Amino acid sequence: MRRWAERSRPAILLIIAAAASLFAGYAAVTPSAADELAVDVVNASEPTLCAERDNVTLKLASDKVRRFGIEAAHPAYIGTLVADRATADFSHCDLAVDPGAGRKPDRVTLYESQEWQLIGHRLEAFWRPGAVPVRAGDRVETGLHLIQLWHRFEERAEEVLVLYPPDGYWRARPLPPAHLRWSAYGSSFLVGPIETEERPFVDLTGIAFDPVALSFELKFARGGAANLRLAKLDRDRIALDVSLDPVVGRPFAALRSMFVMETNADVARIAWREPGGKAWRETPIDRFERASAVELRAGRAVPSRHNSSAPDLRFSAFGAAPR
Numbered sequence: 001m002r003r004w005a006e007r008s009r010p011a012i013l014l015i016i017a018a019a020a021s022l023f024a025g026y027a028a029v030t031p032s033a034a035d036e037l038a039v040d041v042v043n044a045s046e047p048t049l050c051a052e053r054d055n056v057t058l059k060l061a062s063d064k065v066r067r068f069g070i071e072a073a074h075p076a077y078i079g080t081l082v083a084d085r086a087t088a089d090f091s092h093c094d095l096a097v098d099p100g101a102g103r104k105p106d107r108v109t110l111y112e113s114q115e116w117q118l119i120g121h122r123l124e125a126f127w128r129p130g131a132v133p134v135r136a137g138d139r140v141e142t143g144l145h146l147i148q149l150w151h152r153f154e155e156r157a158e159e160v161l162v163l164y165p166p167d168g169y170w171r172a173r174p175l176p177p178a179h180l181r182w183s184a185y186g187s188s189f190l191v192g193p194i195e196t197e198e199r200p201f202v203d204l205t206g207i208a209f210d211p212v213a214l215s216f217e218l219k220f221a222r223g224g225a226a227n228l229r230l231a232k233l234d235r236d237r238i239a240l241d242v243s244l245d246p247v248v249g250r251p252f253a254a255l256r257s258m259f260v261m262e263t264n265a266d267v268a269r270i271a272w273r274e275p276g277g278k279a280w281r282e283t284p285i286d287r288f289e290r291a292s293a294v295e296l297r298a299g300r301a302v303p304s305r306h307n308s309s310a311p312d313l314r315f316s317a318f319g320a321a322p323r
Helices: 011-020
Strands: 039-043 056-061 067-073 106-112 116-122 134-136 139-141 146-153 156-164 169-172 188-191 204-210 215-220 225-233 237-244 253-257 259-261 269-273 281-284 290-293 295-299 312-319
Touching: 056 295, 106 134, 106 139, 156 225, 253 312, 269 290
Parallel strands: 134 204
Antiparallel strands: 039 056, 039 290, 056 253, 067 237, 067 312, 106 116, 116 146, 134 139, 146 156, 156 169, 169 188, 188 253, 204 215, 215 225, 225 237, 269 281, 269 295, 295 312
């Protein structure tokens, strides 16, 4: 392992710099002002003391959206981390309602090449039944609760994208920074008509993986479809291009995460650009209510004791025309 040269720098100065520019380093891939489509962002979060419960919900709604981008990027303070913290914290949690208790996965390989591998898992317990068929090439599997996309990088297999077919939850992360060699997952996102039972979810009826395009085709129980394509992956970010049929009368996407306090959170702050706005607006996640946004970023400005290296999320490039 190469030496961590940045240890000689005062970490506090880097943290202050990160706080001053929460989302510095994102790719400046935004359409012109005339082409920007605004979406309605509503905070439907609830307070919690449990760091293992997703209590943050940001819903994105627009009857016009047919394409947008999702990006997961390392937090601005990633260079200050010497060691990560990703151990589960079940203090103040009611373990009796944990749907993942006692999980014993049954593992199947759906696709494999020199660079990529798609793995499926059947779990012993999950809050919704695993009945969604998953296709990869000529192979079709049903009953999967989790699928993972792995990438071969520097003689290691790195997990970069996961999807839970029963409820439509996604997680994404960039390749790990060189000085850590591993980084955590954090916030989840949903794509498609958002419904709510015990929690927000997307009801899927089919998933198809295209290994050439590196894309996932989704079919929805409420009708319509979406395609998520892996557009970029490196040690800074992972970017997904999304195209979908218009979702009318329901949110078309959502962010799900956890916030207890600023230093115990997967997401603690939100920033957004309003249509025609000349500056970003930014606020703590627990103070945000709603906004009209052409771009939305959610993450952290200071390290958290929970999933310290987990990425920030960005939603942008909303458009009314298909790709």
